[in-house]
Amino acid sequence: MVQAGTIVGDVHVQSAGGVPVPRQLPPVPFGFVGRDEQLAALDATVAPGRGLPSMGPSVALVCGTAGVGKTALVLHWAHRVSGEFPDGQLYVDLRGFGPSRRLDAGEVLAGFLRSLGVPTPEVPEDAAERAALYRSLLAGRRVLVVLDNAGAEDQVRPLLPGSSSCSVVITSRRVLSGLVAAEGAMLVRVGLLHPDDALALLRRCVGPRVDEDLVAAAEVCRDCAGLPLALRVAGQVICCRPSMSLAELAADLADRRARLDVLDSEDDPSTSARAVFSWSYEQLNGQAARAFRLLGTYPGHSFDSYTVAALLDVAPREARRVLDTLARAHLVVETARGRFDMHDLLRAYAGEVAEQQESDIERGAVVRRLFDYYLHTADQADRVLTPHRYRVALDCAARPSPDLADYDSALAWLDAERANISAVFQAQDPVLDRRVWQLAYTMRGYYFLTKQWKDWTQTHELALAATQRTGDRYAEAQTRNNLGLALLEQGHWDLAAEHYDRARELFEAVGDIHGVSNALANRATVLHYRGDLEAALRENERALACYEQSGSDRNVAITLRSMALIEIDLGRFDDAVARLERATASFSDLGLQMDRAMALNCLGEAHHRAGNDAAARRAHEQALMVSNDCGSRFEYARAQHGLGRVAKDQGHDAEAFGHWEEALKHYAALGAPEATQLAEDLAALQRTMIPPQRAGTPG
Structure with a gap:
């Protein structure tokens, strides 16, 4: 039996009731910025006591691609609300993705039980008995459980408390759909940083030098794809080389083939973009892994199942299955219904893997199949x-x-x-x-x-x-x-x-x-x-x-x-x-x-x-309707231009102004030469529409 006032692992036993209170949350990674939407979602979902007695704890599943800042988000939120979990916070890195062996639920439970005051000799040998004892100890207690870097559902399920008084946050690169369907987990997606937030993170890492060259700083943020991991590494590069300017770093990152080298770290693989990406890639099955590689040879950006079918030389139905696998692993992101994309750093890594594992003959065949698809369609x-x-x-x-x-x-x-x-x-x-x-x-x-x-x-x-x-x-x-x-x-x-x-x-x-x-x-x-x-x-x-x-x-x-x-x-x-x-x-x-x-x-x-x-007027009005139906923005603008001319000649200046303003908007968007003259005509018309000032009024 643990005595009050003793230390068990990282736990101090409260002297008042003799109940161990684990405080296992690691510190928040430096430079956390933004994520207001995700923080609000966690506030709404994973609040203490939010779960119903018949449904167990409230659970959030935080998903996103490698290096996007899932752990930083969850730790920032967890520290902010730790006071609402007076009975403690449990944390474990499940090592679902990385160079180390993945932890199984049984060994995690053993650690959690020790943190909750169970002496090592009294920890059950059987994993199911450990899970039962764990649920018993947490029953009625307000504890936050953070399960970081989960690779599979079977790692997580035995670690879920049974009590609605507890809350659980899981992070994973995969969408563990079984937890959403069966456990009622709320899915919280973490995407790439907004450009403003990316710049704020770089500023925290680098300091005022960012504001001295905002153009170069924006280029660095763009070439780091808004990925917090990459931005932190870029910040380290600048800080470790005081003589290096942001413009020089931006120039290095502009070379797509060398970009991953700039963001590499031999000393700490956890901060190397290339290494972190490899941990996700190595868990893919054969066809999904091949699709990921071949997407690195794809010259465009967005793609659908027909594009991937051409890359792989398979039927679109099989390509859709492969895309679903890659999307669940957050190696591609669905940007619109049925359309996907991959951020530039992942694309660069996929291209490297393709060069290493695909022959010149196969890469050439891929490009020809892709060209045939586009030409035929x-x-x-x-x-x-x-x-x-x-x-x-x-x-x-x-x-x-x-x-x-x-x-x-x-x-x-x-x-x-x-x-x-x-x-x-x-x-x-x-x-x-x-x-x-x-x-x-x-x-x-x-x-x-x-x-x-x-x-x-x-x-x-x-x-x-x-x-x-x-x-x-x-x-x-x-x-x-x-x-x-x-x-x-x-x-x-x-x-x-x-x-x-x-x-x-x-x-x-x-x-x-x-x-x-x-x-x-x-x-x-x-x-x-x-x-x-x-x-x-x-x-x-x-x-x-x-x-x-x-x-x-x-x-x-x-x-x-x-x-x-x-x-x-x-x-x-x-x-x-x-x-x-x-x-x-x-x-x-x-x-x-x-x-x-x-x-x-x-x-x-x-x-x-x-x-x-x-x-x-009748002809231009017909043209307006037909051009709108067929999708010709230029002819639509031309019709508005013509209607404006007619209105102006009839003395209807306000009507003419409206037509010309609409025409100019479309001309300018298209880069049409007509925009220049129309802008001058519109300005001249506007001057004639300003009523003359009365004598004696301020000028």
């Missing part, structure tokens, strides 16, 4: 968005892809995958050269719709280089035609003209009449922009004749629209309106909604220039 999406478009034969193998049967789903897929598709163009694999230009060609319709000029230009420049490596003159001509359009839309007329002229020469050399017609029509647009209107009209007439002869209805309508724009500038408004009405009807029949929106906006401009404001 982008083609399916483009056929929905841009029907009746001239198609080129694709070299890709068909891969499982999502159902993109309707316009909205096709556009949503391209929106979600745009950045990833741009990233796969960077693959340096000669085998992909033919597929590179085909993917660029396939994406052109989407780029034209959404006005993603930067992606459009960069992908087509890479595609052009690929066609020149293969010596494919037809592919080069198609790519130059589409690159010229991207440059033309950005106002680079001379560069566009060079590509159009070279495209026409190449099309003529390979005998492609349709391609020659396209080059002529595109060249006509350059002439129009340069002000050579009659020459532009003649070139368009030549192209129109070719399209009509070949039965290319879509190109016929596009050329009619282009000719009408020239005729507007020539003051031939009746001719322009007639062509635009014909083009609009054709686009409607063909189901080409964006082209229809463009033609309606042109029609509104023709009517406005002709002085027919009522017809101009």
